[in-house]
Amino acid sequence: MTGDIRALLARHLPDYRVRSVNRLGHGLDNFVYEVNDELLVRRSRVADPQANRQEVARLAAVRELSPLPVPEVVFADDETGTIAYRKLPGTPLNQHHSADLDPSRLAEPLGAFLSAIHGAIPATMRDLAPLDVYPAPTLLRDAELDYRDIERHVPEPQRPLVERFLREPPPAEPQSLRFCHNDLGAEHVLVDADTGTITGIIDWTDAAITDPAHDFALIYRDLGPDLLDLTLAHYEFPVTSEDRARIRFYARCALIEDLAYGLSTGPRHYADAALAHLPWTFTT
Missing domain, CATH: 3.30.200.20 (Phosphorylase Kinase; domain 1)
Structure with a gap:
């Protein structure tokens, strides 16, 4: 090749x-x-x-x-x-130890970035990004099917957290859709190793007109609830309790998907990260 x-x-x-x-x-x-x-x-x-x-x-x-x-x-x-x-400078955020990073150096630029991207008029982006509307009940059903295939790999004390989530009703559908990166995991955020500042956002293949909660969900899954809250503090659009419910929901579905992928055909590090982040993703 x-x-x-x-x-x-x-x-x-x-x-x-x-x-x-x-x-x-x-x-x-x-x-x-x-x-x-x-x-x-x-x-x-x-x-x-x-x-x-x-x-x-x-x-x-x-x-x-x-x-x-x-x-x-x-x-x-x-x-x-x-x-x-x-090639942009920096290395993916998932390759940095979280203790070495200053959350404020990440949250403010992430909040400003998502404000700018989500602020695009959806109609002007329709020719550049597909509409991605996947009903929450379908996402939950897919998550359960994935989980049943890999639940034996989840530490036994953490299984009740996932089981409880799978029994809960899915959240209401979003009221509005916006242009989103739609795959804003830590591997797509580049950071300077010396300063801890963000140097770029990569991999726009999955960008879509969709629920903005998807972008925040992967910040929550990969970087935790504290950084999510700090990022939202720098976000210029209102975020309701319903929005937060969808953020948690998408994060949990995405974590199960990554765990299944990493344990089957994907690189193992996807599964390792999913298991490491499972406690905060399913408890807060």
Whole structure:
């Protein structure tokens, strides 16, 4: 596959000298490669030219909206589902020890970022991001099916927390939808190791017009309730008790999904993080 990446680079950047191509990892939909420690090349498992063009246009729009850096496209190859970006500085937040991070350095920029992104007029983003409306009862049913497959891996004292959640009724559906990152897990927030400041927000593949609570849910799941509250304090839109209920609900469904993924076809670190964060996600 690295040979294919080299061929794409030669086609789109003929004067660019390629010294190294390293595969960084993969997700459900994409493989990611690092080139010369300065470019990131994301290639879809299944090429979708229209989706590729949409993502390029979406990133251009997001760069105008976001107060935090987002990837800059260097080239796109629609037929192979490939997009090359300039590498942003910093490392993913999930690779940092939480005790070494100052929550205030994260919460204020995250609150400002989400205010800007969620503040986009949805109608202006409809051509750039799909509508993502997945009913809460369906999410809860999916979460239970996932959990039954992996519940033996959950420490026995914590199983009642999950069982109680699965018995509870799902929250009411949101009253309004906004443009969202829609996958704002800690692995997609880059941070400078020396200063603890956010240096970028990456991976906009799943961006959608959806419930803003989805973005806060992954902050809650990955970074805890205290950082969630601090982030919400810097968020310019009102957040109701119903919104908070959906944040908790989505976080719990997402944690179960990550646990099942990490224990089956995905990288093990997804499962390890899910188990580490299960107590705060299901008790607060």
